[in-house]
Amino acid sequence: xxxxxxxxxxxxxxxxxxxxxxxxxxxxxxxxxxxxxxxxxxxxxxxxxxxxxxxxxxxxxxxxxxxxxxxxxxxxxxxxxxxxxxxxxxxxxxxxxxxxxxxxxxxxxxxxxxxxxxxxxxxxxxxxxxxxxxxxxxxxxxxxxxxxxxxxxxxxxxxxxxxxxxxxxxxxxxxxxxxxxxxxxxxxxxxxxxxxxxxxxxxxxxxxxxxxxxxxxxxxxxxxxxxxxxxxxxxxxxxxxxxxxxxxxxxxxxxxxxxxxxxxxxxxxxx
Amino acid sequence: xxxxxxxxxxxxxxxxxxxxxxxxxxxxxxxxxxxxxxxxxxxxxxxxxxxxxxxxxxxxxxxxxxxxxxxxxxxxxxxxxxxxxxxxxxxxxxxxxxxxxxxxxxxxxxxxxxxxxxxxxxxxxxxxxxxxxxxxxxxxxxxxxxxxxxxxxxxxxxxxxxxxxxxxxxxxxxxxxxxxxxxxxxxxxxxxxxxxxxxxxxxxxxxxxxxxxxxxxxxxxxxxxxxxxxxxxxxxxxxxxxxxxxxxxxxxxxxxxxxxxxxxxxxxxxxxxxxxxxxxxxxxxxxxxxxxxxxxxxxxxxxxxxxxxxxxxxxxxxxxxxxxxxxxxxxxxxxxxxxxxxxx
Numbered sequence: 346x347x348x349x350x351x352x353x354x355x356x357x358x359x360x361x362x363x364x365x366x367x368x369x370x371x372x373x374x375x376x377x378x379x380x381x382x383x384x385x386x387x388x389x390x391x392x393x394x395x396x397x398x399x400x401x402x403x404x405x406x407x408x409x410x411x412x413x414x415x416x417x418x419x420x421x422x423x424x425x426x427x428x429x430x431x432x433x434x435x436x437x438x439x440x441x442x443x444x445x446x447x448x449x450x451x452x453x454x455x456x457x458x459x460x461x462x463x464x465x466x467x468x469x470x471x472x473x474x475x476x477x478x479x480x481x482x483x484x485x486x487x488x489x490x491x492x493x494x495x496x497x498x499x500x501x502x503x504x505x506x507x508x509x510x511x512x513x514x515x516x517x518x519x520x521x522x523x524x525x526x527x528x529x530x531x532x533x534x535x536x537x538x539x540x541x542x543x544x545x546x547x548x549x550x551x552x553x554x555x556x557x558x559x560x561x562x563x564x565x566x567x568x569x570x571x572x573x574x575x576x577x578x579x580x581x582x583x584x585x586x587x588x589x590x591x592x593x594x595x596x597x598x599x600x601x602x603x604x605x606x607x608x609x610x611x612x613x614x615x616x
Numbered sequence: 617x618x619x620x621x622x623x624x625x626x627x628x629x630x631x632x633x634x635x636x637x638x639x640x641x642x643x644x645x646x647x648x649x650x651x652x653x654x655x656x657x658x659x660x661x662x663x664x665x666x667x668x669x670x671x672x673x674x675x676x677x678x679x680x681x682x683x684x685x686x687x688x689x690x691x692x693x694x695x696x697x698x699x700x701x702x703x704x705x706x707x708x709x710x711x712x713x714x715x716x717x718x719x720x721x722x723x724x725x726x727x728x729x730x731x732x733x734x735x736x737x738x739x740x741x742x743x744x745x746x747x748x749x750x751x752x753x754x755x756x757x758x759x760x761x762x763x764x765x766x767x768x769x770x771x772x773x774x775x776x777x778x779x780x781x782x783x784x785x786x787x788x789x790x791x792x793x794x795x796x797x798x799x800x801x802x803x804x805x806x807x808x809x810x811x812x813x814x815x816x817x818x819x820x821x822x823x824x825x826x827x828x829x830x831x832x833x834x835x836x837x838x839x840x841x842x843x844x845x846x847x848x849x850x851x852x853x854x855x856x857x858x859x860x861x862x863x864x865x866x867x868x869x870x871x872x873x874x875x876x877x878x879x880x881x882x883x884x885x886x887x888x889x890x891x892x893x894x895x896x897x898x899x900x901x902x903x904x905x906x907x908x909x910x911x912x913x914x915x916x917x918x919x920x921x922x923x924x925x926x927x928x929x930x931x932x933x934x935x936x937x938x939x940x941x942x943x944x945x946x947x948x949x950x951x952x953x954x955x956x957x958x959x960x
Contacts, residue, residue, distance in 0.1 A: 351671045358714050369957060387721045388626045395783050399939030406946035413954035429716055433622055436784070444785035459785055466622045466783065473621035474716035481713045489713065499644030505706045508660020513667055513710070520668035535675035538805075542812030545669045545685065549694075549813065550820060552665040556658040563657065608938030 351524055355517045357425065361478065364417055365485030371415040376484045376492035378584035382591045383480040389595040390472045396448065396461045399604040401468045407591065408475035415483045422482070426474045433470035437463040486510050491577075516552060523548065617686075617767075617799070618711070619726055619774055621719030625781035632777065633724030639732050640705055643698040655699060662691060663703045667710070676805055688734030689763050690810045693742065693825065697735040704731035725777050729770040738766030752815055759814060760807030767803035771795040 365372070371379075386407055393400055412419050444459035481489065487507060494503040523544055527536065536544070560568075597603070621629075647655070666687045673684050687707075691700035708726045711717035718726045745758035775791045778784050784791075817824055 354671055354715075361714055384720060387621060387719065388629075391621060391624055391629065391721055391783075392626045395785075402939035403942040403946065405943055406949055409946050409950035410953055413950035413952075414957050416954065416957050419950070426716070433620070436620060436623060439791075440785040442785075443787060443790070462783070462785060469622035469783075470620065473719040473721070477713055477716045477720055480720075486710075486713065499641055501644035501647050502640055502702055502705060504656060505659055505663065505702050506709060508657060509663035509667075509703075509706045509710060512661050512664035516661070516664040516668040517671065520671050524672055536673065538674050538676070538809060539812065541672065541674035542809060542816055544672065545809075546813050546816030546820065548669060549665060549817060550824075552661050553658070553821075553824060556661040559657040559661065560654050568653070604938030604942050606938065607941055611937055611941070 351517070351521045355514065355521065358513065358517070360421070361481055362486065364482040365488075367416065369415040369483070371411060371483045374587055375578045375580050375584045376488040377496060377580060378587045379480055379484050380489060380492045380496070381588055383476045385592050385595055386476050387473055389599050390469055390476075392599065393465070396458060396465060398461060398464050398468065399608070400598070400602055401465065401472065403598050403604060404472055404595070405475075407595075408472070408479050411479045411483060415479075417479065417482050422475070422478055425478060426471055429470060429474050430467065433467050434463075437466035437470075440466065512555075515555075516548070519548060519551065617729065617770060617774060617802075618718040619722045619729060619777055621721045623778050623781055623783050624719075624722050624725065625783065626721065628777050628781045629721035629724060631724075632728055633721075636705070636724040636727035636732075639701060639727065639736075643701045646698040647702065655695070659695060659699050659703050660706075662694065663706050666691065666703070666707055674809070685809055685813075686730065686734070686767070686806050687810075688730055689738050689742070689759065689766055689806070690813060692735045692739035693759070693810075693814055697739050700735045700739070701727075701731045704735070725773070729773045729777075733769040733773070734763075734766040737769060738762040741765060752818075755818075756811040756815065759811040760804065763807030763810055764800065764803035767799045767806060768796060771799035 386404070390401060390404055409419075411417075412422060440462045441457060441459035444462060445457045447455035448458040448461060449456040484492075487510065490503050490506045490510075493506075494500060527540075527544065666685070669687065670684045688700065688704050691703050694700075695703065705727045708718065708723060708730065712719055712723050712726075739762065742758045742762035745761060746755050750758065772792070772795070775788065775795050778786065779788045779791065786794075814825070
């Protein structure tokens with residue numbers, strides 16, 4: 346990956362992180378509520394059968410509504426989600442190859458099951474990605490860590506996640522400086538394996554030394570092995586309403602098949 | 617090689633979440649009992665290091681393509697298996713959240729595939745092959761073999777998880793024959809890169825790598841938990857052969873009582889089936905019956921299948937029309953909410 350690509354990755358991370366610093370009613374909710382709802386969303390979406398296409402569409406209401414209510418930049422987030430489509434297409438492409446049984450006939454043309462399930466996989470990928478990105482954008486990573494810990498994740502992993510989050514940008518910039526320097530001297534040649542090992546080895550040594558300095562500095566400030574967060578938010582009435590409302594809607598969409606009912610009613614109207 | 621939400625069923629995802637939770641819990645207890653607070657910032661920064669190292673790509677000799685470090689085995693060699701698994705889990709969580717790499721439900725799969733196998737299968741093998749004071753060549757070979765095995769197991773796990781979920785149409789045999797050779801090549805590259813980094817570090821700073829070999833001992837707990845998960849997954853896989861994941865998940869939910877709120881109810885299914893047969897669809901648009909055994913419908917048209925086939929609901933024309941409408945409604949909800957949020 347070239348230096349601009351490293352930079353783009355870092356920027357994506359920073360931008361998403363900055364969104365969490367905004368303020369809205371959704372931002373102020375307890376992180377556990379938002380986490381539980383996002384998980385319920387993904388479970389409901391993935392629970393549909395292989396050929397589900399239309400029943401998945403109503404679920405777009407969740408990321409769209411969250412993004413709108415929290416005033417997230419919809420265009421940018423949609424672009425970030427859409428950038429994942431090529432990968433989703435890659436994992437979905439075997440389906441039309443292997444599943445050729447004709448399931449649907451439109452006029453005289455038969456559509457194989459594989460093509461239907463391909464569309465289904467693409468929709469699943471979009472929905473899952475949108476759920477993850479909106480969760481971070483309205484919650485923020487430290488709050489998600491706190492919520493995970495309060496939901497039973499071991500403290501060691503929570504501390505590890507916070508450290509990782511803190512130093513991600515620092516080391517990312519270090520990697521960016523290294524790749525920039527090499528590109529300036531390397532004249533556009535791809536990085537050979539041997540050189541890569543030296544580069545990464547150097548980065549590793551610097552990281553190791555940095556960890557030693559960080560530890561000393563933290564000891565000087567009274568570090569005893571974990572972080573203390575200040576205020577703890579409460580799981581109150583708003584949170585209960587938020588969780589119950591969304592989970593209820595997801596269940597309704599899962600069991601009642603509103604798309605089919607709506608479509609059938611409309612078609613009858615025009616017959 | 618991330619497993620993706622889009623290919624996963626809730627039953628498989630939940631099983632692997634449970635397996636990953638056991639592994640993470642075990643490793644956390646182990647780290648806490650060792651009480652080496654110097655290691656806390658080291659683990660954190662090494663996680664960030666792995667991220668940074670993955671951003672740098674290298675050219676794979678003779679192919680023209682490029683690759684990047686996976687890093688599970690490297691972390692295990694630097695930190696030991698327990699800390700390595702926690703660091704790997706943290707990296708995967710950040711990837712799932714910030715880059716939508718893998719996904720929330722697939723997190724358990726990815727922690728097992730990319731964290732557990734290198735740390736608890738690959739690393740012990742490396743220790744055994746390398747011995748206590750390995751030379752450069754022996755250590756290099758040990759690293760490559762261990763990386764190969766870890767990646768093969770990870771790839772096999774991806775295949776099993778995908779086939780058991782039943783969303784992808786790839787048959788098990790084809791998928792295995794595709795994934796394992798590719799990951800043989802990826803494993804060699806990963807092994808060579810890891811060995812090169814390890815030998816660089818060993819030469820530059822000889823004291824940094826731990827030389828003790830405490831490989832035996834309490835990995836059995838994790839191994840047993842993993843075996844249980846594998847058996848559970850195998851059970852799911854046997855069911856996965858059916859093309860009806862709905863029924864599959866329902867039966868899993870009945871057995872374990874442990875799936876989410878997604879289990880469809882038979883009463884609802886039946887009611888919907890009746891409803892569907894009453895609401896006669898447009899002529900000429902309909903499904904071929906899966907087994908061809910069903911009798912023609914009263915109108916003599918290709919009507920949607922009966923309650924026995926789980927796939928007919930979504931793909932009818934009415935469904936598509938309704939889907940488009942609900943999508944528009946969703947956008948409308950977004951617009952209204954946005955306007956309200958602006959005003960507030």
